Structure formats: C-alpha cells, structure tokens
Amino acid sequence: MTETRKKISLPYLFDKVSKGEPITWLTCYDYPTAYLQEQAGIEMILVGDSLGMTMLGYESTLPVTMDDMIRHAQAVRRGATTAFVVGDMPYMTYQPSVETAIRNAGRFMAEAGCDAIKLEGGAAMADRIRGIVDSGIPAIGHLGLTPQSVSALGGFKVQGKDARLAKKILDDAKALEKAGAFMILLEMVPDRLCKLITEQAENCIIMSLGSGPDAHGQLLIYHDMFGLYPRFKPKMAKVFGNAGEVILNGLKGYHDEVIGKQFPQPENWFGMKDDEFEELGKLIEADKNAKCDCDCNCDCNCDCCKTEKK
C-alpha cells in the first residue's frame, strides 16, 4: 500500500501530533518483516536491543553489541525504505561517556542509515542526549520500565505507580525534553502518568508502550503481537494474529509429509528432458569404457586398470 509513500520525516511526525493523529511504531529486526511493516503503513520502526531476547535467545538485552545492532538495522533499512527507522543503543554503548554515546549513535546513522537513535534513562542521561542532538542526530529518550536496568528496577514491572516515583519520571521526561530529545517512549507506566507527561510536553512527542491511550502514539514489540516469543507474553501486548501457531502447524505438516513421502510432489522439483538424460547415460558409459594411459593401480575402474589389477 505504501509504494508511493514519501520518506517519513520529523516534520511529518510532528504534523501528525498537531493533527491529533496517533503515530504507529513497531519493533523489527529483519528484512522480510521490515518489508511487511512498510507495506502495512507502519510509520516508525524500532530496531530494539530486545533483539537479544527475541532473535538471539539471550535471557536479557545486556549481551547485545553495537555490531549486532548495526547488522540488524541494516537489514531493516533495506526492507523499509520510507519508514522512520530508530536504532536502539545497547547496554554500555552510551552509559560510559558523552563521547562514547556520540560515536555509537553516529554508527547507526552512518552504517545503517537510521533516522534517529533511542537510549534508556532519565536526567542522568540528559547530557548524552544533548551531545547526540548537538551532533545532528535526532534522539529519543526511554523512561519507565527500562530493560537495561531491569535488575535495579526489581524485574519487568510497572514503574511509577507511587507518587514519588511518578514525580521522578515526570521530572526525567522534562530533563530529556530540555536536553533536546524530540521523542520520549514511556514503557509500562500508569496511564494517568502517561497522560500527564503527554499534556505537559511542549516540543516533544510522547509514545506509549503499555502506558495507555493518551500518548501521541503507540509502540508494540512485534514478536509479542504475533505469538513469536516463546518465553512469556507481557500483559500489554495484544496478540493480533498467532503467527507462532501457524508456523508451528506448518512445520509439523512438513515433518509429517516428508516422513510420509507426500512431499515433495512433481511441482516441487525440477525435471530433465529425455534426450538429455539419455545423453547423460551415454557420457557415463563412455567414462567407464575410457582407456586411461596410466600404468598404475588407480581406482578409476576403467577396463585397462581392471586388467592391470588382475
């Protein structure tokens, strides 16, 4: 549907916000899925470090490297040429210093053709956001449940249910906006807190992942939407289609058909013309009868060697 769609830009996203039209955002890590998301009209794609769990099978996002991210972001960019692609900065690629953050953010732009980067953390990361934005790279903050700090946060649970933590998240959002973040993702914060932050944002787009309907747009993890992550399904993830089940049934069908000799059928293989096949027989026969000029005991099975072996 999006063959003629123009490249999604920052002004386009802010324009949607001003019209009150929600922005659509999904995670994606590979070429074919990026192609489908583009066709479906999804506006933003997050190449999330969640790929460590969804694609690489790690227990957390912490082992993911910049090189992992670049490889996947490049594939996504090839599949989604007009979507606004965001590279998610993995663990310890921005925390050590502003300079590290700028260098790694730059890799997403230069090597993978991303449109922006995202990093986790509040006021403590504001100088990283400032440095990245000052280098000409659009930056997105991520507050609430921030998976790289899951250990410090005490697990994958809602953040900001009590007033003091809610106030801290609100203050963090303001600090990130002041530092130049054009967008903030709120993951798993209460809906009323998300609404408050959205209302108070002046020049910053607020996106929700499990934080209710009042943000400027929604993000979901693709694997959760389609039953493709076997370990758990977060409450916030609606399953829009059980692709995991469809694929599993297909795999069982393949297994059964191969052992039952129903697959492959003629439409699944390639034939050869009779005359070519006859010619092949002749060529094989000719090989067998070929005289070789060696006088050793080779294993070529030609008549001359057979004679010598006797």
Ligand code: KIV
């Ligand atoms: O890595 C990711 O996909 C994310 C989401 C959980 C927001 O950061």
